[in-house]
Amino acid sequence: MKYWGHALMSVQDILIQRIRERGPITVAEFMEIALYHPGLGYYATAAQRSGRAGDFYTSVDVGPLFGELVAEQIAEMWERLRERGATTFDLVEAGAGNGRLARDILDALAAAHRGAYARLRLTLVEASAAARAAQHETLRDHRARIVGSVPDLPSSVRGVILANELLDALPVHLVTMTGAGLREILIGEHDGRLVETEGPPSDPRIAEYLASAGATLERGARAEVGLAACRWIDAAASALAAGFLLLFDYGHEAPQLYSPTHYSGTLAAYRAHTAGAAGWLQDPGSADLTSHVNLTAIRQAAEAAGLTTMGIVDQTYFLIALGLAERIEKGDDLPVIKRRLAARTLMMPGGLGSTMKVMAFGRHTGRGTLRGVAHGRLT
Ligand SMILES: C[S@@+](CC[C@H](N)C(=O)[O-])C[C@H]1O[C@@H](n2cnc3c(N)ncnc32)[C@H](O)[C@@H]1O
Incomplete structure (x- = not known):
């Protein structure tokens, strides 16, 4: 939490506000805010994130x-x-x-x-x-x-x-292959919680990217598009x-x-050198x-x-x-x-x-x- 503008806001508050104003956002937008929001993002709020006291090693x-x-x-x-x-x-x-x-x-x-x-x-x-x-x-x-x-x-x-x-x-876009073809995983909100939802790909370059990489996703598979x-x-x-x-x-x-x-894609959240236990949607910015x-x-x-x-x-x-x-x-x-x-x-x-x-x-x-x-x- 930080004093930001006139209210105490967290990354989660900013995301929810944006989703309420404009509808579900892409995972790429979610990552951009969670990692790089100038005052609150994960990378914006510390000079170093790696190492023993951090979340990952390089x-x-x-x-x-x-x-x-x-x-x-x-x-x-x-x-x-x-x-x-x-x-x-x-x-x-x-x-x-x-x-x-x-x-x-x-x-x-x-x-x-x-x-x-x-x-x-x-x-x-x-x-x-x-x-x-x-x-x-x-x-x-x-x-x-x-x-x-x-x-x-x-x-x-x-x-x-x-x-x-x-x-x-x-930031990456996240897609999934369904019976109805390629769909994009989007982030919406329900009762103040961030939730996954789905929509058509937000950008025509997503399908082009997968085609030029020769990627054929199995039904149910998830993949990131960078x-x-x-x-x-x-x-x-x-x-x-x-x-x-x-x-x-x-x-x-x-x-x-x-x-x-x-099959499930590779997007992961690292906290204290551990991947994923809380999931990448939880407590964005942390x-x-x-x-x-x-x-x-x-x-x-x-x-x-x-x-x-x-x-x-x-x-x-x-x-x-x-x-x-x-x-x-x-x-x-x-x-x-x-x-x-x-x-x-x-x-x-x-x-x-x-x-x-x-x-x-x-x-x-x-x-x-x-x-x-x-x-x-x-x-
Ligand atoms: C995983 S860290 C790696 C830091 C360092 N290179 C290392 O190996 O320890 C990624 C770094 O890239 C920075 N970063 C992300 N997007 C960037 C961009 N478009 N231009 C410059 N830096 C960026 C982040 O703020 C962060 O410091």
């Missing part, structure tokens, strides 16, 4: 090792653009949270790639004002490299646009004048995502809402926007190709043990290493792929 929470290896990939990207005449390198991190990944990357570049570090201009793009406010402190050792901390993508980027677990946090993720890819591709788009997220190619394995990314749709959106796909692999292959194994040291000192545990967490089959996928796209980057995605596969 690779960044495992420690600086992830950022160190991403830095190796960024150093190679800088070399590629430098060979093509670049004199500066934009590092744009989208969905940057309070800036911890950017800090880990810059720490590693400053230590091992001074040339890249000196040419780098960092822009942090983050929707949450609370998270943006924390970034300058997180990055206090790298202030000279920061050119922006903003809510929207910059207009022209020559370097890399990077995002870790951004796409899975973007139009916002495709719009974001389009915006990122338009912003990318030359360089790379490097995305880390969990998800599947469309045939797997829309198979009976995911939980992370997330769904698996449709990798096929992301690739199609990137290619339609003129980018070249450089590789899509399990994160384990990316990290190993960039030297994860070489960074594991022997020894009984606590910091060394901690690093070994971090490496194991990042690599563990069934854990972050295989659930997380790395997608790399490029524009005007010359021939050849990138070290991190040149080999490996998707599981």
Whole structure:
């Protein structure tokens, strides 16, 4: 609850007010308000939501090792653009949270790639004002490299646009296949409670999206449709004048995502590292809402926007190709043990290493792929 305008309002109150005024809303609208309402949304009301005290873990929470290896990939990207005449390198991190990944990357570049570090201009793009406010402190050792901390993508980027677990946090439409064809799950209200209802698809692009992914849903099956993720890819591709788009997220190619394995869909609410017990409709604004990314749709959106796909692999292959194994040291000192545990967490089959996928796209980057995605596969 917060004092908002002239009344004490919660996210639930705002949703109910909107539904009473305009009728049932889509799950995408529900998520937009629950996660991103400027004063009350889940992400708006805290600078950091992941980690032990939070609701979920990302690779960044495992420690600086992830950022160190991403830095190796960024150093190679800088070399590629430098060979093509670049004199500066934009590092744009989208969905940057309070800036911890950017800090880990810059720490590693400053230590091992001074040339890249000196040419780098960092822009942090983050929707949450609370998270943006924390970034300058997180990055206090790298202030000279920061050119922006903003809510929207910059207009022209020559370097890399990077995002870790951004796409899975973007609003999705939820559909179901019925005897009468494709229907959209909508959110209505009954006696002051939020309830699920159904209607025709709210947007013709929903059916187009499923058709171009080759998705055929069984009767009764539910599926998410990530139009916002495709719009974001389009915006990122338009912003990318030359360089790379490097995305880390969990998800599947469309045939797997829309198979009976995911019959009930993948939308889930995370509270204190536990998915779903209370359901994603309960107490909006108090939980992370997330769904698996449709990798096929992301690739199609990137290619339609003129980018070249450089590789899509399990994160384990990316990290190993960039030297994860070489960074594991022997020894009984606590910091060394901690690093070994971090490496194991990042690599563990069934854990972050295989659930997380790395997608790399490029524009005007010359021939050849990138070290991190040149080999490996998707599981
Ligand atoms: C799951 S969190 C990941 C945070 C961080 N990248 C990490 O790995 O720990 C998703 C972040 O993306 C931000 N976000 C969501 N939509 C965004 C958008 N369109 N542009 C920029 N940031 C956005 C959220 O506010 C949140 O901080």
